[in-house]
Every structure is written in structure tokens, then in C-alpha cells.
Amino acid sequence: MKEKNPWYTPLTIIITVIGVIAIVALVTVAVLQNRPLLQKYKYGIVLDAGSSHTALYIYQWPAEKDNNTGRVEQKHSCKVTGKGISSYAAQPEKAGMSLTECMQEAEMVVPAKRHSETPLYLGATAGMRLLNIENRSASDQVFQAVEKALQSFPFSYQGARILSGQEEGAFGWVTVNYLDDRLKQGLETTGALDLGGASTQISFVSHDYDISESPSNSMTFRLYGNDYNLYTHSFLCYGKDQVLRMALAKQTQLGPSTILDPCFHPGYTTTRNYSSLYDSPCVSGRRPREAPTNFSHKGEGNFTKCQEVVKSLFNTTACKYSKCSFNGVFQPPLQGPFGAFSAYYYVMNFLNLTDTSIHLETVKNNLASYCATPWNQIKQMHLSNVKEKYLAEYCFSGTYILTLLTEGYNFTKETYSNIKFIKKIKGSDAGWTLGYMLNLTNMIPAEAPDSPPLPHAGYVSIVTVIAVLLFILLILSLRPVWPRCSKQPQIV
Ligand SMILES: Nc1ccn([C@@H]2O[C@H](COP(=O)(O)OP(=O)(O)OP(=O)(O)O)[C@@H](O)[C@H]2O)c(=O)n1
Numbered sequence: 001m002k003e004k005n006p007w008y009t010p011l012t013i014i015i016t017v018i019g020v021i022a023i024v025a026l027v028t029v030a031v032l033q034n035r036p037l038l039q040k041y042k043y044g045i046v047l048d049a050g051s052s053h054t055a056l057y058i059y060q061w062p063a064e065k066d067n068n069t070g071r072v073e074q075k076h077s078c079k080v081t082g083k084g085i086s087s088y089a090a091q092p093e094k095a096g097m098s099l100t101e102c103m104q105e106a107e108m109v110v111p112a113k114r115h116s117e118t119p120l121y122l123g124a125t126a127g128m129r130l131l132n133i134e135n136r137s138a139s140d141q142v143f144q145a146v147e148k149a150l151q152s153f154p155f156s157y158q159g160a161r162i163l164s165g166q167e168e169g170a171f172g173w174v175t176v177n178y179l180d181d182r183l184k185q186g187l188e189t190t191g192a193l194d195l196g197g198a199s200t201q202i203s204f205v206s207h208d209y210d211i212s213e214s215p216s217n218s219m220t221f222r223l224y225g226n227d228y229n230l231y232t233h234s235f236l237c238y239g240k241d242q243v244l245r246m247a248l249a250k251q252t253q254l255g256p257s258t259i260l261d262p263c264f265h266p267g268y269t270t271t272r273n274y275s276s277l278y279d280s281p282c283v284s285g286r287r288p289r290e291a292p293t294n295f296s297h298k299g300e301g302n303f304t305k306c307q308e309v310v311k312s313l314f315n316t317t318a319c320k321y322s323k324c325s326f327n328g329v330f331q332p333p334l335q336g337p338f339g340a341f342s343a344y345y346y347v348m349n350f351l352n353l354t355d356t357s358i359h360l361e362t363v364k365n366n367l368a369s370y371c372a373t374p375w376n377q378i379k380q381m382h383l384s385n386v387k388e389k390y391l392a393e394y395c396f397s398g399t400y401i402l403t404l405l406t407e408g409y410n411f412t413k414e415t416y417s418n419i420k421f422i423k424k425i426k427g428s429d430a431g432w433t434l435g436y437m438l439n440l441t442n443m444i445p446a447e448a449p450d451s452p453p454l455p456h457a458g459y460v461s462i463v464t465v466i467a468v469l470l471f472i473l474l475i476l477s478l479r480p481v482w483p484r485c486s487k488q489p490q491i492v
């Protein structure tokens with residue numbers, strides 16, 4: 001008699017079909033239930049009203065995660081044409097008008113249905129701090145004009161204000177460490193070095209930092225369940241444009257009609273106006289009594305002499321603390337890696353000196369030979385793609401940066417390589433704006449967010465494996481029944 005295959009019984013077929021359908025249904029439910037929702041974004045806009053220029057940044061993050069784990073990233077940036085808003089002190093309405101083009105761009109970039117819920121902030125830094133010191137009512141008028149302009153756009157306007165130096169430094173630090181994913185993971189943090197046109201900031205976590213020594217330099221944060229005790233300081237007037245004024249003021253102290261400046265290339269010559277040079281609170285006290293209207297500014301191209309001029313702008317003798325950077329400002333021992341951005345990056349990138357693994361002496365030698373290059377030659381090489389104003393100043397700026405880092409902040413030839421000159425981190429610009437927005441929108445929680453114990457893919461795989469195992473078990477448990485019914489020995 002032909003033996004019937006027990007696997008082909010109707011019962012087995014029915015069980016198999018039902019089992020397969022059940023597994024498919026189970027896995028489909030698991031996949032669909034936990035599938036990330038269709039990516040929808042929310043947006044935030046921050047205007048960085050710096051001393052030299054204004055830039056607009058648009059950030060985006062997944063809509064369903066805005067309160068904790070979602071990654072905020074830079075979606076778009078727009079550089080406002082013209083100078084910083086503080087330069088419009090004499091005609092404030094123009095400060096507002098200058099923002100129009102970038103704001104219109106923002107209207108295009110942010111989807112219309114998100115406009116009304118998109119927060120819009122403007123933060124002003126050292127240029128407005130100086131204007132506020134110099135002429136309070138002019139600074140108020142600039143703000144009024146800017147507010148009026150920003151309110152005419154369909155976003156959720158959240159205000160325009162001057163950031164304190166501490167905020168500027170601390171938010172730059174938050175940005176760098178947020179983008180590097182160091183905060184969420186509780187890793188060692190990166191210090192932040194920001195060099196602007198009118199001020200410069202240094203911020204880092206130092207374990208040897210005793211807050212009580214200088215409470216005004218301390219900022220404490222609790223982020224993702226970790227406590228940070230941040231040291232931060234902003235030096236007003238030590239941004240590269242104001243330092244250049246101070247350097248020129250130092251050299252024109254006696255009111256000569258010609259100065260031979262070691263920080264500019266040999267053959268460089270221009271006429272400058274005494275009044276506009278001294279038109280800043282950073283130098284106004286030094287104006288010579290009997291100065292001619294103009295002076296002739298000629299280059300000499302001598303790095304060593306230039307460094308002496310720059311060094312003379314740092315007071316490194318007076319210090320009432322255990323340790324100081326310069327001008328009597330407390331600074332704990334430097335610690336960890338540092339990211340140096342904004343003008344640090346622009347200048348060192350132009351000079352091809354962003355590689356900090358190169359020995360500091362070699363960096364200085366390269367800069368010295370760049371400074372000694374005749375102005376004509378420099379123009380021939382770069383004028384086609386770099387603005388003449390920037391170009392003329394890179395020797396000075398490079399010298400200032402190296403002097404600030406070594407003589408000011410006390411980086412040594414050994415610790416210089418801890419610095420990385422950076423512009424962007426994972427597509428977002430390094431700067432204070434992202435940290436500012438994250439803080440104002442409470443997007444970094446103080447405590448570590450609860451996350452599901454398993455990632456989505458892991459969950460689906462485990463459900464699938466368990467379902468298949470159960471099914472096999474079911475089949476196997478039925479199996480002993482079949483041979484008994486079909487293979488019964490024949491009793492003769
Ligand atoms: N390609 C560029 C762009 C800018 N700069 C210089 O970099 C400085 C400005 O840096 P930035 O970070 O934009 O300063 P602000 O934010 O405008 O100034 P602050 O932060 O002090 O308010 C200015 O001296 C500008 O001349 C430069 O040398 N090369």
C-alpha cells in the first residue's frame with residue numbers, strides 16, 4: 001500500500017497556511033506600528049547680527065521629536081549684504097531694510113504652512129555692545145528699526161537683543177558639543193574659540209576650575225543628565241577689526257603723518273583718516289591731541305616686529321588670580337580639544353595654516369614669509385577671488401591669532417595641536433546661533449530622555465524570530481500524531 005505523506009494531510013496544509021498568514025500579519029503589524037512617521041520638519045530662524053555682518057540661519061528638526069532626542073540641523077544660511085547693523089547708527093531704518101533679502105529667502109525655504117509657528121530670533125553681538133556703550137539711543141533706534149522689519153514677516157517673532165559676552169561664548173560651546181554629539185553621550189567636551197570682528201570668546205570645561213575664584217566666568221548647565229561647569233570669557237575689543245584699530249592707534253600715538261606698519265606687506269600703502277580710526281570706544285581714549293586729518297599707512301612686512309606690536313596690546317603682568325590669560329582676566333588651565341571657528345577659520349584657511357599637527361615654529365615661519373611677500377605679488381595671486389580689504393589684513397590677522405592663542409590664552413607648542421580650525425560640523429556652521437536657539441526653545445533637556453529599550457529594527461527582528469520559532473514549535477508538536485495515524489503496523 002502506498003504510504004501517504006503525513007505532511008500533505010489537509011490538516012497540515014491548513015495549519016501551515018494559517019501559520020504563514022499569522023506570521024505575515026504579525027510582522028506587518030510590528031513594522032507598521034513602529035515605523036517612523038513620515039518625516040515632517042519644524043523650523044527655527046536665528047539672525048546673527050555680528051559687528052562686521054549679519055547672517056541668517058534656518059534650522060530644522062523632525063516634527064515629532066522637537067522636545068528631546070531629535071537632531072537639529074542647519075537647513076539654510078544667508079549672508080546679509082552690507083555691513084553689520086551697528087554700522088547703520090546714523091540711518092537706523094537701513095539696518096531694518098538690509099535684512100529684507102535674507103528674510104524673503106527664509107520665506108521661500110520654510111514651507112508656508114510652518115511660517116506662523118516658526119520662531120524667529122535676532123541676537124546682536126559686540127558691534128551693538130560697542131554702539132550701546134558709545135551711543136545708547138542710536139543703539140535703541142537700530143533695534144527699533146530691526147524689530148519693525150522682522151515683525152513684517154509671517155514668522156513667530158521672538159525678539160531682538162544684545163547677547164552678553166558670556167552667553168555668546170557659552171552658546172558657541174553648546175553648538176559645537178551638540179553637533180559633535182558629545183552632550184547626549186556624556187563624552188569629554190570640546191572647548192570653543194570664537195573670533196569675531198569686535199570681540200573674541202574662549203569657553204571650555206576645566207576640571208581644575210574653582211568657580212569661586214571668578215564666578216563671573218562660570219556658567220553651569222545640566223544637559224541630558226550631565227552637569228557641566230563651563231569657564232567662559234569674552235574679550236570686548238579683541239575681535240580682529242578692533243584689535244587692528246588698537247594696533248594702529250598704538251603706532252600712531254604720536255600723531256605722525258606716516259606709519260610704517262610691520263603687519264602689512266612691503267609696498268602696501270593707503271591713506272587713512274584719524275577720525276574714523278579713533279571712532280570706537282576701543283581706542284577713543286588714545287586719540288593723539290594734535291593729529292593731522294589723515295595719515296599714510298605703509299607696510300613693512302615683518303612678522304617678528306608685528307608680533308611685538310600685537311603683544312603690546314596684551315597686559316600679561318597684572319593678575320590677582322591663581323592664573324590669568326591677559327588683561328587681568330582669570331583663566332583656569334586649558335583642557336581638552338578646542339574648536340576654533342569664525343574668523344579663526346577664515347584667516348587660517350586663507351593662509352593654508354589650518355593643519356595644527358604642523359609644528360608651531362613652522363607655522364610661524366610660513367606666516368613670516370607670507371608677511372614679507374610684496375603687496376603687488378599678493379594682489380596678483382589672490383585679488384581675483386578675495387576682497388582687497390580682507391587680503392590686506394591676513395598678515396596682521398594671522399599674527400594676531402597666533403599671538404592671542406599663545407601669549408593670550410597660553411597654548412604652547414605642545415598644546416597647539418589640540419586646536420582644530422573648523423567652519424562647519426556635520427553641515428551646520430559652528431557659532432553661537434544654534435546653541436542660542438536650542439536654549440530658547442528648551443530643546444536640550446536637563447535629564448537624559450527615556451528611549452525605547454530596543455531600536456525599531458531590533459524590535460521587528462525579535463518579533464519575527466519569535467513568531468517563526470513558535471510556528472516551528474507548533475508544527476513539531478503536531479508531528480508525532482501523524483505517523484501514528486498513517487503508519488500503523490498491520491496486524492496480521
Ligand atoms: N572670508 C572672510 C570673512 C570675514 N573675514 C573677517 O572676519 C571678521 C569677522 O568675523 P565674524 O565672525 O563674521 O565677525 P562678526 O560676527 O561680524 O563680529 P562679532 O562676533 O565680533 O560681533 C572680520 O574682521 C572680517 O573682515 C575674513 O577675514 N575673511
Ligand SMILES: [Ca+2]
Nearest residue numbers: 050125196342
Ligand atoms: Ca560673531
